[in-house]
Amino acid sequence: MPKSIWILLIAMTMSITGASFLWPLNAIIIHEELGKSLTVAGFILMLNSAAGACGNLLGGKLFDAIGSYRTLMIGVSIASLSACFLALNHSYYFYMFLLMGIGFGSGVMAPALYALAGTLWPEGGRRPFNAIYVAQNVGVALGTALIGVIAMNELTAVFRANAFMHIALFLFVLIAFRKLEAKPTGTVIMKQTEKIPFKLHFRFHSLILISIAFVICWMGYTQWQANVSVHTQNLGLSLGSYSLFWTVNGLLIVCAQPLLSWIIKKWIHGIKGQMITGVILFIISFLVLTQAGQFAGFMTAMIILTIGEMFIWPAVPTVASQLAPPGKEGFYQGLVNSVAMMGRMFGPVLGGFIVDLFSIYVLFYVLVVMLVLSIPFLVVYDFPLRKLRTTSRQSP
Numbered sequence: 001m002p003k004s005i006w007i008l009l010i011a012m013t014m015s016i017t018g019a020s021f022l023w024p025l026n027a028i029i030i031h032e033e034l035g036k037s038l039t040v041a042g043f044i045l046m047l048n049s050a051a052g053a054c055g056n057l058l059g060g061k062l063f064d065a066i067g068s069y070r071t072l073m074i075g076v077s078i079a080s081l082s083a084c085f086l087a088l089n090h091s092y093y094f095y096m097f098l099l100m101g102i103g104f105g106s107g108v109m110a111p112a113l114y115a116l117a118g119t120l121w122p123e124g125g126r127r128p129f130n131a132i133y134v135a136q137n138v139g140v141a142l143g144t145a146l147i148g149v150i151a152m153n154e155l156t157a158v159f160r161a162n163a164f165m166h167i168a169l170f171l172f173v174l175i176a177f178r179k180l181e182a183k184p185t186g187t188v189i190m191k192q193t194e195k196i197p198f199k200l201h202f203r204f205h206s207l208i209l210i211s212i213a214f215v216i217c218w219m220g221y222t223q224w225q226a227n228v229s230v231h232t233q234n235l236g237l238s239l240g241s242y243s244l245f246w247t248v249n250g251l252l253i254v255c256a257q258p259l260l261s262w263i264i265k266k267w268i269h270g271i272k273g274q275m276i277t278g279v280i281l282f283i284i285s286f287l288v289l290t291q292a293g294q295f296a297g298f299m300t301a302m303i304i305l306t307i308g309e310m311f312i313w314p315a316v317p318t319v320a321s322q323l324a325p326p327g328k329e330g331f332y333q334g335l336v337n338s339v340a341m342m343g344r345m346f347g348p349v350l351g352g353f354i355v356d357l358f359s360i361y362v363l364f365y366v367l368v369v370m371l372v373l374s375i376p377f378l379v380v381y382d383f384p385l386r387k388l389r390t391t392s393r394q395s396p
């Protein structure tokens with residue numbers, strides 16, 4: 001990979017490492033340290049995701065308008081200031097608003113990093129986005145592994161660790177990204193496309209179809225972090241067993257990349273086949289969960305789910321990069337990132353509602369149906385592009 005992509009990967013790893021100091025402990029801190037109910041904790045985490053979704057949309061727009069460097073500096077400044085103030089004061093209202101600040105600032109950065117990866121190494125295809133995906137999981141592994149050391153004597157020490165990591169990230173972006181600037185081209189493209197009616201924006205139509213399937217996948221995936229975790233506890237599995245599922249998830253993502261690349265080259269032709277394969281594996285995973293009652297069953301479901309996400313998660317930003325016209329790279333990446341955030345927001349809420357009203361097994365079957373219904377959107381996502389090619393040939 002080019003040196004510039006390695007710089008992106010370091011920044012992404014640092015960002016996710018800092019975030020991983022907090023996200024496993026947020027609900028515990030809100031409930032035990034601040035004395036709030038789990039409902040309140042869920043509401044605060046939903047606000048964090050909502051702020052992240054807004055940050056993704058703004059970050060994509062800013063990338064197209066003012067370039068990558070200034071967009072990244074705006075995002076990392078907001079996140080770093082919020083993290084530092086949170087380390088100084090983590091009373092309830094400060095915690096709520098500053099967590100939103102961290103989510104918003106990180107959200108501004110994310111589409112800029114993805115869009116920059118596509119513009120710096122366009123001939124790389126899915127490889128820069130797959131590398132970012134692996135870097136994110138390295139950050140998760142580092143952050144969650146360090147929690148035990150950092151919070152050994154004081155749980156809230158994770159706030160100081162998070163602030164330190166964000167300050168380091170700020171300095172790294174300030175110095176290392178100055179020469180990686182992607183110049184804004186959105187103004188020129190905007191003038192060319194502002195008079196085109198929506199029905200002729202075929203690339204955007206394709207992105208919408210991809211996004212519908214993407215949000216459904218995320219709504220299913222987040223059940224493992226919410227309702228499936230409670231389900232395993234109700235069946236008598238220990239917290240250590242549940243954490244082991246995620247350990248295997250991270251190790252498989254990092255270590256199985258060569259095998260995945262061989263499978264894609266050998267058996268799966270095209271990005272569409274890759275995404276559909278991932279959804280099918282998601283479906284199989286939830287079908288396995290309907291029969292799981294012991295550790296082995298849940299571990300099998302997690303392994304299948306992990307292989308599925310390895311097909312889907314890097315593929316969507318790759319497609320967004322391929323679909324984006326010049327000057328719209330940031331907007332397209334911002335949209336798919338915000339869609340992922342929306343899935344994380346509403347997935348646990350929908351899942352909890354179904355579990356409370358019916359049962360966890362009804363939820364699994366509902367998710368299977370939703371995932372099956374998402375496949376046609378992936379099958380036809382490139383149909384609008386055929387109209388685009390037809391229109392282009394007919395143009396004088």
